[in-house]
Amino acid sequence: NITNELVSVYAFFASILTFEIIVMSFLTGQRRLKTLSFANPEDAIRRGDTKYCRLNPEVERLRRIVRNDVENIPTFLVTSFLYILTGPRASYFAVLMGLYTLLRILYSFAYACAFQSPTRSVLYSFGLYFVKLPMLVTVFYNCLLG
Amino acid sequence: NITNELVSVYAFFASILTFEIIVMSFLTGQRRLKTLSFANPEDAIRRGDTKYCRLNPEVERLRRIVRNDVENIPTFLVTSFLYILTGPRASYFAVLMGLYTLLRILYSFAYACAFQSPTRSVLYSFGLYFVKLPMLVTVFYNCLLG
Amino acid sequence: NITNELVSVYAFFASILTFEIIVMSFLTGQRRLKTLSFANPEDAIRRGDTKYCRLNPEVERLRRIVRNDVENIPTFLVTSFLYILTGPRASYFAVLMGLYTLLRILYSFAYACAFQSPTRSVLYSFGLYFVKLPMLVTVFYNCLLG
Numbered sequence: 201n202i203t204n205e206l207v208s209v210y211a212f213f214a215s216i217l218t219f220e221i222i223v224m225s226f227l228t229g230q231r232r233l234k235t236l237s238f239a240n241p242e243d244a245i246r247r248g249d250t251k252y253c254r255l256n257p258e259v260e261r262l263r264r265i266v267r268n269d270v271e272n273i274p275t276f277l278v279t280s281f282l283y284i285l286t287g288p289r290a291s292y293f294a295v296l297m298g299l300y301t302l303l304r305i306l307y308s309f310a311y312a313c314a315f316q317s318p319t320r321s322v323l324y325s326f327g328l329y330f331v332k333l334p335m336l337v338t339v340f341y342n343c344l345l346g
Numbered sequence: 347n348i349t350n351e352l353v354s355v356y357a358f359f360a361s362i363l364t365f366e367i368i369v370m371s372f373l374t375g376q377r378r379l380k381t382l383s384f385a386n387p388e389d390a391i392r393r394g395d396t397k398y399c400r401l402n403p404e405v406e407r408l409r410r411i412v413r414n415d416v417e418n419i420p421t422f423l424v425t426s427f428l429y430i431l432t433g434p435r436a437s438y439f440a441v442l443m444g445l446y447t448l449l450r451i452l453y454s455f456a457y458a459c460a461f462q463s464p465t466r467s468v469l470y471s472f473g474l475y476f477v478k479l480p481m482l483v484t485v486f487y488n489c490l491l492g
Numbered sequence: 493n494i495t496n497e498l499v500s501v502y503a504f505f506a507s508i509l510t511f512e513i514i515v516m517s518f519l520t521g522q523r524r525l526k527t528l529s530f531a532n533p534e535d536a537i538r539r540g541d542t543k544y545c546r547l548n549p550e551v552e553r554l555r556r557i558v559r560n561d562v563e564n565i566p567t568f569l570v571t572s573f574l575y576i577l578t579g580p581r582a583s584y585f586a587v588l589m590g591l592y593t594l595l596r597i598l599y600s601f602a603y604a605c606a607f608q609s610p611t612r613s614v615l616y617s618f619g620l621y622f623v624k625l626p627m628l629v630t631v632f633y634n635c636l637l638g
């Protein structure tokens with residue numbers, strides 16, 4: 201039930217993370233239109249020429265952000281949901297969820313703006329090693345020890 | 347519990363959406379075999395020559411469908427599950443789930459058949475902006491307002 | 493609740509499957525560093541030259557493993573969670589979850605090592621057709637028959 205505080209915290213940040221993927225997908229589509237760089241000949245023809253079915257480095261960059269989201273976020277949403285079942289304090293859970301969400305937003309921003317390396321990698325690793333992995337390990341041991 | 351009407355509606359459409367991804371993956375594999383276009387040298391060698399490790403536009407098209415599914419469906423399955431917790435009417439929920447499922451199937455079909463642009467984009471946008479996003483916003487506000 | 497035996501079995505194998513994706517992503521990153529093959533110019537510049545923004549067959553192979561995981565595992569985690577609601581015996585559920593997890597680990601291993609075809613495809617198909625699809629069909633019929 202969403203009136204449960206832990207579930208409510210979960211749902212709140214899960215919707216922000218999902219929204220972030222939607223925004224990056226949307227920006228990818230906009231960039232395709234702006235640079236006339238489509239993935240399909242039928243889209244290119246609509247703009248007048250099959251030559252617009254082509255790769256563009258800005259589009260590819262945005263696509264890499266979505267791809268990285270897709271590699272990380274759906275499994276995070278499962279892990280953090282299972283983490284609820286280990287019975288964390290709601291405030292602590294909110295900090296973990298908020299931190300991961302913030303780091304993923306900053307990651308996408310750093311990626312999109314091509315910030316100097318290793319900014320992006322640091323943001324990525326921080327979320328993975330300080331939030332997602334500890335949650336995962338906690339779930340794992342809770343199952344083992346019952 | 348699956349005897350709960352909302353959960354049952356969810357599980358029904360979630361399995362269809364998952365099945366759709368499986369079907370598109372299967373078709374990708376079949377198209378690889380038919381066009382002798384493999385992603386790995388070891389698969390190509392089995393057919394007699396490493397030259398069969400190559401790209402094929404029909405295979406790439408099917409792969410783009412799976413990729414787009416993977417960008418959209420797992421997070422939809424989380425969003426729509428959380429949406430249950432906001433307490434919608436079962437019939438209304440069934441319409442939303444059925445509509446999204448139908449639109450994703452039509453999207454895949456339009457993509458696979460390279461229907462004239464913007465057919466595919468319209469089907470995509472309809473599902474995203476008229477089903478997934480409203481559900482997401484509802485979940486978000488329900489968390490905010492408790 | 494994680495003290496529920498079925499949920500505990502689920503959470504146990506779900507964390508292993510999620511960990512497997514994390515490991516393959518990590519190995520991808522390591523291989524990028526070792527072969528100096530980056531996806532972004534800013535990463536290449538940090539190693540001294542934009543020419544290191546390039547494709548490498550070993551990196552691409554690892555990326556294909558992650559991609560295949562992402563195509564299969566998130567929806568498996570939803571399907572197997574819904575499968576709990578159909579009320580399987582805990583021991584039987586543990587066998588199914590354990591088998592799928594084992595097959596995905598062997599799949600990744602066979603893929604990474606470029607085992608002779610069709611080893612990888614057999615491992616893939618076994619998990620899909622003998623575990624994931626039967627679970628999915630069971631969920632589907634349970635919803636239909638209520």
Ligand SMILES: N[C@@H](CCC(=O)N[C@@H](CS)C(=O)NCC(=O)O)C(=O)O
Pocket residue numbers: 264265267268271320321324325517518520521524531555558
């Ligand atoms: N699939 C990733 C696996 C490793 C990873 O996620 N690395 C982070 C930190 S260096 C990243 O930003 N990778 C770039 C990307 O995924 O496009 C890759 O190909 O690089």
Ligand SMILES: N[C@@H](CCC(=O)N[C@@H](CS)C(=O)NCC(=O)O)C(=O)O
Pocket residue numbers: 225226228229232239263266410411413414417466467470471
């Ligand atoms: N990743 C997508 C983001 C935007 C999107 O999903 N657009 C829809 C409607 S135009 C689409 O069908 N894109 C083609 C695709 O994903 O292959 C892209 O690269 O185009």
Ligand SMILES: N[C@@H](CCC(=O)N[C@@H](CS)C(=O)NCC(=O)O)C(=O)O
Pocket residue numbers: 371372374375378385409412556557559560563612613616617
């Ligand atoms: N997206 C997959 C769909 C079919 C599939 O998953 N096939 C398995 C068994 S042959 C596989 O290992 N495909 C190679 C891959 O996904 O890189 C593809 O492009 O091959």
